[in-house]
Amino acid sequence: MSYENRQFLLAARPVGLPKASDWAYVKAPARMPEDGEVLLGVEYLSLDPAMRGWMNEGKSYIAPVKIGEVMRALGVGKVLESKAAGFSAGDYVSAGTGIQAYATLKAKELTKIDPTLAPLPVYLNVLGMTGMTAYFGLLEVGEPKAGETVVVSGAAGAVGATVGQLAKIKGCRVVGIAGGAEKCAFLVDELGFDAAVDYKAGDIRKPLKEACPNGIDVYFDNVGGEILDTCLALINLRARIVICGAISQYNNTTAVRGPANYLSLLVNRARMQGMVVFDYADRYGVAAREMAGWMAEGKLKGREDIVEGFENFPDTLLKLFTGENFGKLVLKVA
Amino acid sequence: MSYENRQFLLAARPVGLPKASDWAYVKAPARMPEDGEVLLGVEYLSLDPAMRGWMNEGKSYIAPVKIGEVMRALGVGKVLESKAAGFSAGDYVSAGTGIQAYATLKAKELTKIDPTLAPLPVYLNVLGMTGMTAYFGLLEVGEPKAGETVVVSGAAGAVGATVGQLAKIKGCRVVGIAGGAEKCAFLVDELGFDAAVDYKAGDIRKPLKEACPNGIDVYFDNVGGEILDTCLALINLRARIVICGAISQYNNTTAVRGPANYLSLLVNRARMQGMVVFDYADRYGVAAREMAGWMAEGKLKGREDIVEGFENFPDTLLKLFTGENFGKLVLKVA
Numbered sequence: 001m002s003y004e005n006r007q008f009l010l011a012a013r014p015v016g017l018p019k020a021s022d023w024a025y026v027k028a029p030a031r032m033p034e035d036g037e038v039l040l041g042v043e044y045l046s047l048d049p050a051m052r053g054w055m056n057e058g059k060s061y062i063a064p065v066k067i068g069e070v071m072r073a074l075g076v077g078k079v080l081e082s083k084a085a086g087f088s089a090g091d092y093v094s095a096g097t098g099i100q101a102y103a104t105l106k107a108k109e110l111t112k113i114d115p116t117l118a119p120l121p122v123y124l125n126v127l128g129m130t131g132m133t134a135y136f137g138l139l140e141v142g143e144p145k146a147g148e149t150v151v152v153s154g155a156a157g158a159v160g161a162t163v164g165q166l167a168k169i170k171g172c173r174v175v176g177i178a179g180g181a182e183k184c185a186f187l188v189d190e191l192g193f194d195a196a197v198d199y200k201a202g203d204i205r206k207p208l209k210e211a212c213p214n215g216i217d218v219y220f221d222n223v224g225g226e227i228l229d230t231c232l233a234l235i236n237l238r239a240r241i242v243i244c245g246a247i248s249q250y251n252n253t254t255a256v257r258g259p260a261n262y263l264s265l266l267v268n269r270a271r272m273q274g275m276v277v278f279d280y281a282d283r284y285g286v287a288a289r290e291m292a293g294w295m296a297e298g299k300l301k302g303r304e305d306i307v308e309g310f311e312n313f314p315d316t317l318l319k320l321f322t323g324e325n326f327g328k329l330v331l332k333v334a
Numbered sequence: 335m336s337y338e339n340r341q342f343l344l345a346a347r348p349v350g351l352p353k354a355s356d357w358a359y360v361k362a363p364a365r366m367p368e369d370g371e372v373l374l375g376v377e378y379l380s381l382d383p384a385m386r387g388w389m390n391e392g393k394s395y396i397a398p399v400k401i402g403e404v405m406r407a408l409g410v411g412k413v414l415e416s417k418a419a420g421f422s423a424g425d426y427v428s429a430g431t432g433i434q435a436y437a438t439l440k441a442k443e444l445t446k447i448d449p450t451l452a453p454l455p456v457y458l459n460v461l462g463m464t465g466m467t468a469y470f471g472l473l474e475v476g477e478p479k480a481g482e483t484v485v486v487s488g489a490a491g492a493v494g495a496t497v498g499q500l501a502k503i504k505g506c507r508v509v510g511i512a513g514g515a516e517k518c519a520f521l522v523d524e525l526g527f528d529a530a531v532d533y534k535a536g537d538i539r540k541p542l543k544e545a546c547p548n549g550i551d552v553y554f555d556n557v558g559g560e561i562l563d564t565c566l567a568l569i570n571l572r573a574r575i576v577i578c579g580a581i582s583q584y585n586n587t588t589a590v591r592g593p594a595n596y597l598s599l600l601v602n603r604a605r606m607q608g609m610v611v612f613d614y615a616d617r618y619g620v621a622a623r624e625m626a627g628w629m630a631e632g633k634l635k636g637r638e639d640i641v642e643g644f645e646n647f648p649d650t651l652l653k654l655f656t657g658e659n660f661g662k663l664v665l666k667v668a
Contacts, residue, residue: 059601060601061600061601061602061603224597229592243596243597243599243600244600245600246597246600249597255594256594256595256596256597257592257594258563258591258592258593258594258595258596259592259593259596260589260590260591260592261590261592262577262590262592262593262596262606263558263577263580263583263590263608264608265577265606265607265608266395266577266578266579266580266608266609266610267393267394267395267608267610268395268608269395269607269608269609269610269613270607270608271605271606271607271608272596272599272605272606272607273599273603273604273605273606274597274598274599274600274601274602274603274604274605275600275603276600276601276603279603
């Protein structure tokens with residue numbers, strides 16, 4: 001039996017938004033597994049803002065994707081052929097599959113998942129890296145206390161939506177910043193946020209101030225730029241700012257905009273701290289079990305934005321940067 | 335007996351560097367003490383970068399000096415008349431005296447000092463607020479560990495020189511950033527820094543990188559601006575950046591320059607945290623005793639830049655912002 005693979009390789013390092021010519025779409029037979037390996041049929045792929053960073057040259061928290069390599073991505077799929085102990089055809093797993101229809105991977109790269117407990121895309125969202133990022137970023141770096149005010153940007157995105165719900169579970173007042181009335185209504189009506197501020201409706205300073213009558217104790221930043229600056233101006237004494245991402249800056253062709261209000265950290269004895277989810281890998285299991293429990297109780301909901309058409313990967317990825325996607329962006333492969 | 339006071343009042347809120355017309359110099363009889371008060375003959379005044387911030391309107395860690403008020407400042411002096419239990423004429427004290435020759439203060443505003451243990455200006459430097467800022471900012475917020483690399487900017491200034499020496503006492507590699515060959519030589523030859531980088535000699539990135547072959551674990555920032563950005567680019571995993579001040583930005587007439595490299599916090603899971611010395615007031619005594627011990631052992635030196643001529647206060651203050659002063663800037667009143 002042979003499998004014709006389809007892959008997106010990184011063809012060039014993008015300047016600004018990734019464009020069609022930055023990718024190479026190739027078809028070739030999938031490599032059959034050797035001892036200790038499995039062949040995976042990839043069913044869903046996670047599209048994440050962090051991918052933009054992986055396309056750049058230079059030192060970061062993870063090596064850049066090389067030119068000519070399959071684009072790095074997380075995925076879930078089914079084991080089709082196994083030469084690895086502990087894995088059988090039919091098992092479902094999550095792994096760093098890359099943007100391809102089939103992936104030949106070592107057993108140690110795989111995490112078994114149970115598709116009867118939750119639909120596969122959930123393992124890319126709340127029960128996957130996205131959920132882990134929200135969980136450890138908010139709880140370990142943000143350290144929210146009951147009664148405090150937590151603000152999250154990119155709140156209708158995958159990480160942001162989970163951050164806000166976790167902060168509610170912890171007894172905080174939660175304010176989301178998102179783009180558009182529909183997303184804002186979703187945060188309040190569906191996810192139980194206390195308030196939402198629409199950054200597309202104009203300057204957020206006044207509505208954000210009104211939504212945070214007691215100031216901001218924790219700001220979970222996914223976007224950077226002007227929104228980070230506005231939040232800095234509203235923080236309380238000993239506030240914690242979690243730097244999880246800066247999607248407004250990832251496609252800059254000029255310098256990153258630094259937070260001009262950073263001296264608010266001094267005035268307020270506050271801290272701004274970066275986080276990378278991989279540091280918490282030894283505790284993913286504990287977190288996933290706790291998150292699954294909250295999902296079962298109806299306290300934590302995920303929303304996936306599932307896009308069909310593997311061949312449309314380059315355009316689908318751009319939805320992350322235009323503010324168009326709503327929930328966890330997932331590419332359906334089959 | 336009566337005393338003719340001389341005072342500098344804040345006459346206008348400065349735009350950019352404070353100019354002569356932002357001050358009013360007035361002479362008037364000093365108010366004699368009432369019950370619970372003393373009259374202090376001010377001998378030395380502490381001139382600090384933070385004073386520039388106190389002249390601005392707007393919420394900060396301390397209320398702004400009001401227009402028409404005596405400019406806020408720390409000072410040391412001798413009790414001339416006392417109506418307060420526990421204080422007698424001839425006692426020496428430190429206090430928030432303001433920029434004036436005589437100050438009428440309540441007993442609770444005073445801290446007794448011993449001029450036989452150290453010269454009076456030392457109580458405005460290593461054994462005063464300056465030393466406390468260095469001690470708590472470095473040790474509590476920076477959390478340096480033996481063997482780590484600590485970088486401090488404004489290193490020939492009062493806070494910076496103490497920070498560097500404290501980091502040496504804690505077993506760190508210490509690199510100072512200062513302006514000019516003379517200051518840099520002083521840091522290495524007199525204070526025992528491992529290296530010094532002259533920001534006036536050109537782009538600091540290369541020399542700073544060479545001076546920090548193992549990267550930066552703690553950066554104590556007194557200056558902000560381009561130097562903060564350069565240090566951000568060189569930090570290690572889990573680095574700590576202490577935001578103590580931003581003297582390069584205090585006299586801006588345009589927006590503060592935010593640190594464009596702040597995403598290095600994310601990549602390195604690092605934190606940037608502000609500090610204000612007043613938060614540690616209940617432990618000043620402990621710190622001062624420890625610092626006095628290190629001074630007695632010759633491990634910790636202070637350098638004061640004592641300027642005579644009370645009437646020249648407005649020009650003397652500007653030395654802080656031109657990079658001209660060297661050591662703790664002190665105005666001699668008598």
